[in-house]
Amino acid sequence: MSDTESGYVSGCSSQDSLPDVHFTKAHLKFLNSKLQQLEPQEILQWCITSLPGLYQTTAFGLTGLVTIDMLSKMTGPLKPNVDLIFLDTLHHFDETLELVERVRKQYGTTIHVYKPEGCETAKDFSAKHGSKLWETNDELYDYVAKVEPAERAYSELQVKAVLTGRRRSQGGKRGDLDIVEVDDAGVIKVNPLANWTFKQVQEYVEANGVPYNDLLNRGYKSVGDWHSTQPVAQGEDERSGRWKGKTKTECGIHNPKSRYAQFLRQKQEAELSQALEGVKVEA
Template sequence: MSSPLFSAVDSYKQPTMREESGYASAASSQESLTEVYFTKPHLKFINSQLQKLEPQDILRWCITSLPGLFQTTAFGLTGLVTVDMLSKLEGPLKHNIDLIFLDTLYHFDETYALVDRIRRRYGTPVHVYKPAGCDSVNDFTTRHGDKLWETNDELYDYVAKVEPAERAYSELQVKAVLTGRRRSQGGKRGDLDIVEVDEAGLIKINPLANWSFAQVKEYVDANDVPYNDLLNRGYKSVGDWHSTQPVAAGEDERSGRWKGKNKTECGIHNPKSRYAQFLQEQESKRQEEEVKRQNQELENKLQQISLNA
């Protein structure tokens, strides 16, 4: 990612006196948002404190503490609860955090209908990002072939989700994102912290990490929060239509995603995507070849000069 983001390391760039606490004055340039520095001990302490708070209090902390804050969402139940909670926070600070929606072009019709309902209900800006160069399914299949999710699922995740997310973070100057992940969703999410910093330096806040599906659904019902109609048909976690199925009684909440595959994340929350690594390796090889070519050209010129002398 090209935009400057957070870091959480044991040793990191030494901040100036003005930056030492992660603070810069209001006179700082808006074009270059304040960077926040988290050492690992600091991050551990923050999580130990936020762990004790209700989601609304965590959201208040985010609003007052983190510049460049957005919410990434596929409009699942947890994300919808976050949107509703933000809209009801009291105080002078901005509460309607802009949303980032990754439109893979393969969402259910019910999901697209829900996006419109959320826009009307809350008036929150929704930034929609699609696969590069694609506005329709036809565009996507022309560029990448038919059923890419079957022929190369990691490439599909990259072009449909990871690259659009990276583009959104860069263009919108995203420094931190609210997510809808919870520990009760199982899989790799079972040991989620409230606040994480990924390998790319992006800070991720999981304000409802402590909640169960039952708690989320109870909030939705009590507050009349709009939700995806598919949840009334046995679905609990909704993604693309080609990789989402209803969940049977007793199954994990996300067991309907990528059924039959050894997979629990799409790549956005899995920084070690093998395809992303492949791209990095290819770029490194390209650069090495370019250096070799330039060195060979220089050697040839020197030999020519020597012969002409």
């Protein structure tokens, strides 16, 4: 009996793809209880063998760089082939953009670069959205520079799951981070180094010759846009240099409660409702 006839798909099936992965809350809780006990490399191995449409989103911070290096060293029947998604806000430090090219050269990883819609340069961005949008409307800035490009990337690349560089020790809202999460759009987010400290990340980078941002040698620990990133003082948590003097700790990509995230959700619900109204129900 063939797989089609039986209603099941096996490894030798002629079908090219498997169904998307969906987790119930109970399954997610169970997974986190098990993955919590594993090393990052083991978590990555689970991701490679279990999650379709897997990518890594990165701004080339230390944790993301460690993940890239770990993937490059993995061996097994399934070769890691995880492309990178980089959101070029057009306001990154020159050092960050130089690092992107170093990573591309050293690892040969495919990097998908997404910029704010309709913009190629910072000058384009200012012409379209006004000067210093991050000061006049920082939530709108987060949306047009990061959230919308991320959603466009996920849609065009058919992303089902992403690896992130978030860790609990980074502080803020990340203190109670799970290994595996599912966002409102159904995208699975995996934080393979959630358990690691900044010191552990640093030690891995030094031991393995991982390229990193030159700004880290000048007191920076977490690097974002030049206009909202400062060096970190001794005793401060590593993300304290981001949005200094503000209460925000996330840019919107990982913050489903931001006003623009809520606006998008309401917009999607309205469009769905309108579509359903146009459907004729036949007896």
